[in-house]
Amino acid sequence: MKTEEKILRQAQNRNKRLDAFQRLLLFLIICLITALGTIIWIIPDDTPGLADAVVSMQEHSGVESSVTAVLLNFRGYDTLLEVMVLLLAVIGAWSLAKAPFPRQVTNTSPVQMGVVRLLVPLMFLVAAYLVWQGSHLAGGAFQGGAILGAAGVLLLVTDLPCLRAIPAQLLRIGLVLGPLLFVGVALFCLFFTGNLLGYPEETAGWLILLIEIACAISIGLTLSSLFAGGHPEYERPQSNNPTESSGNGEKP
Amino acid sequence: MITTLLYSMTGLLLFAMGFFTLIVHSHPLRKILAVNVMSTGVFLILVATAYKPLGMGQIDPVPHAMVLTGIVVSVSVTALALLLACRVQETSNLDLPGRKKQGRIPEESGQ
Amino acid sequence: MNYFILTLFDIILVLTMLWLAWYLLNTEDIFKAVVLFISFGLLMALAWVRMRAPDVALAEAALGAGLTGPLFLSALRRMNRTRKGERRLDSDENRGKDPKTGPKQE
Numbered sequence: 220m221k222t223e224e225k226i227l228r229q230a231q232n233r234n235k236r237l238d239a240f241q242r243l244l245l246f247l248i249i250c251l252i253t254a255l256g257t258i259i260w261i262i263p264d265d266t267p268g269l270a271d272a273v274v275s276m277q278e279h280s281g282v283e284s285s286v287t288a289v290l291l292n293f294r295g296y297d298t299l300l301e302v303m304v305l306l307l308a309v310i311g312a313w314s315l316a317k318a319p320f321p322r323q324v325t326n327t328s329p330v331q332m333g334v335v336r337l338l339v340p341l342m343f344l345v346a347a348y349l350v351w352q353g354s355h356l357a358g359g360a361f362q363g364g365a366i367l368g369a370a371g372v373l374l375l376v377t378d379l380p381c382l383r384a385i386p387a388q389l390l391r392i393g394l395v396l397g398p399l400l401f402v403g404v405a406l407f408c409l410f411f412t413g414n415l416l417g418y419p420e421e422t423a424g425w426l427i428l429l430i431e432i433a434c435a436i437s438i439g440l441t442l443s444s445l446f447a448g449g450h451p452e453y454e455r456p457q458s459n460n461p462t463e464s465s466g467n468g469e470k471p
Numbered sequence: 472m473i474t475t476l477l478y479s480m481t482g483l484l485l486f487a488m489g490f491f492t493l494i495v496h497s498h499p500l501r502k503i504l505a506v507n508v509m510s511t512g513v514f515l516i517l518v519a520t521a522y523k524p525l526g527m528g529q530i531d532p533v534p535h536a537m538v539l540t541g542i543v544v545s546v547s548v549t550a551l552a553l554l555l556a557c558r559v560q561e562t563s564n565l566d567l568p569g570r571k572k573q574g575r576i577p578e579e580s581g582q
Numbered sequence: 583m584n585y586f587i588l589t590l591f592d593i594i595l596v597l598t599m600l601w602l603a604w605y606l607l608n609t610e611d612i613f614k615a616v617v618l619f620i621s622f623g624l625l626m627a628l629a630w631v632r633m634r635a636p637d638v639a640l641a642e643a644a645l646g647a648g649l650t651g652p653l654f655l656s657a658l659r660r661m662n663r664t665r666k667g668e669r670r671l672d673s674d675e676n677r678g679k680d681p682k683t684g685p686k687q688e
Contacts (some may be wrong), residue, residue, distance in 0.1 A: 220525055252487045259479045259516070264472050268521065268531035285532040286539065286637045294536060308547040312554050319660070349640070353521040357636035361543050365641055369648025374653065438543070442649055445550035448557070448656065474592055478633065481596045492607040500612050500658060504619055507650070508603050518633045520604055526602075535635045537632050542638065546653075547680045553657035561664045 244417055283355040283381030283422025290359065291427045295416040299405060302398045305441045309394060316449035318382075327377055336375050342370040350435045354424065360397075360434040372446045382447050390440065390451065401430055426442025485512030493557035499556035503549060510545045514538045595632065599625050612658060620651035 273285050273293065280288035290298050347367040353359030375382065382390070404426055405416045412419055418426050445453070489509030493502050520532040602625065623646025627657035630639035 244491065244494055248487050248491055252483055256480060256483055259483070260476070262520065264475075269533045270529040270531040270576055273532055274529055284637075285529075286535050288590065289532045289536040290539065294533070297537070299542060301544055304544050305547050308551045311551050315554055315558050351537070357640055359637065361539055362637070362640040362644055365543070365644035365648065369644055372649060372652050441547065442550075442645075445547060445554075446649065446653055448660070473589070477592055477596055478629065481600060482601055488603055496607075498612065500654065500661070501607070501615065504605060504615055504654070507619065508607065508622075509677075511622075514638075515626075515629065518630065518635050518638060521635075522633045530634050535638055537639050538635070539641055542641050542645060546649055549650060550653050553653055557657055557660045557664075560661050577648055 222228070240444065279420055279423075280319050281418065281420070281425075282353075282427055284357070284359070286352060286357070287353050287359050287431075290361075291430060292416075294419065294421065295405070297403050299398075299416070301436065302401055305438060306394065306398050309441050310416060311443050312445055312448070313450040318449035318451050319445040324443045327379075331377055335373060336377070339373060342366050342373070346370070346435065346439070350431050351428075353431055354428060360431040363431075364438025365436040365442065368442025368446070371439060371443025375443060375447055382443060382451055387451065388442075393436055394444070395437070397430070397434035402432055402435040472522075472524070474524065475519050475522050478522070479516050482512040482515030482519060485509070485515065487512075492532055499559070500553070501554065503552050506552075507545065507549060510541070517541075592632065595625065595629055599629065613655075616651065616654040616658060619654065620647060623647060623650060 232389050273289060275295065277283070277285060277288060280292040338433075346363040349358040349366065350360060350363035351358075352362070370383065383439070385393070408417050408419070409415050486509050489505040489507075489512060492505040493509065496502065496505070517534045517538050521531040523530055599622065602618055602622045606615045606622060609615050609618070623642060627639045627643040627646065630636070630642055
């Protein structure tokens with residue numbers, strides 16, 4: 220006990236000795252903040268921004284919500300790359316570790332099951348509504364996908380084998396569905412209108428809705444696989460049948 | 472405009488606090504939290520500069536779209552970073568070099 | 583009057599956010615920090631609504647409350663499980679999980 224306290228005090232002293240460094244760091248950060256604050260201060264209030272440009276092109280975009288128009292039409296390339304980033308994150312996570320799934324469903328309390336049974340369908344409903352609503356109000360693929368991901372998290376927290384119940388092939392297809400469809404639509408536009416992601420005006424609304432649905436599914440699956448924290452079935456190079464072998468026979 | 476300034480300065484302060492914590496503290500989870508606070512500060516600045524009060528015209532939706540993608544990317548990057556931190560802890564026998572400074576008590580002294 | 587109330591709301595929101603951020607970045611207990619971070623995300627959603635960015639607010643509410651928090655909590659649990667025997671000042675020893683080290687803290 221004595222020794223531990225002594226070591227504790229030594230550690231705190233060592234922390235105190237860092238103070239010179241911390242003060243220097245604080246000084247530098249204050250300099251940085253002052254400079255950045257001055258820059259923000261001198262930005263004129265009436266900078267035009269891109270609002271007028273967006274409004275003038277809104278009717279050609281196929282959707283009524285300006286944020287959705289910017290996201291999926293005017294700056295669709297950004298969003299395409301962002302969906303790719305999500306896919307890359309999942310690939311990185313899968314290459315790092317095996318998901319620590321429980322071997323079987325362990326004593327889930329009835330209250331928890333009741334909550335899950337009530338909430339998860341509701342969350343799917345809200346997600347679908349948000350995606351559909353995205354064309355004219357606040358909402359869209361990201362919000363819907365986020366809610367789908369939250370539903371997946373809820374299922375995973377309850378130890379239900381939701382991510383593993385999905386066949387492995389289907390899970391992979393679901394993960395790449397959004398990016399793949401996005402790229403497909405982009406190439407389609409390249410062939411037919413000559414611009415990458417330059418939708419033909421009369422079908423723009425439908426194409427955007429299609430992309431949004433696919434992206435919402437992909438984002439939901441991506442976020443819940445990220446929460447699962449690794450590859451769903453990692454140690455099975457010998458088996459051909461992915462769904463059966465990974466169902467409950469996992470051995471560490 | 473006072474509201475824009477208020478929120479921009481808040482974003483700036485959040486960024487500063489996160490930055491300071493990111494460098495000073497050594498626990499990986501704390502660092503990831505700090506990066507998240509920093510990114511929130513940046514988003515706040517972006518959205519605050521686009522803000523216009525009600526009745527002063529259309530709000531610029533481009534920063535909103537950028538922040539929206541930024542939030543989703545930051546969540547996925549956070550997930551990856553957390554997984555990396557967990558893996559580093561699980562697979563390393565040695566302590567990370569920075570952790571000693573934070574005053575971790577070595578186990579050997581207790582036993 | 584309306585303007586005054588809005589400005590008051592702004593100031594209270596901003597101060598709360600700053601205090602929460604400061605507290606979550608400096609508290610000893612990581613678990614507490616994570617929980618504070620979740621509430622910080624919800625306050626941010628409020629700020630997005632105030633900035634007239636409902637899209638961002640929806641995303642922040644769903645992601646901040648539904649995903650970031652659980653991600654941090656599960657990572658924290660995983661880390662604590664791997665290093666159970668050890669004791670860190672920065673970790674959650676204050677919560678008294680480890681019977682060996684619980685009573686010695688103050």
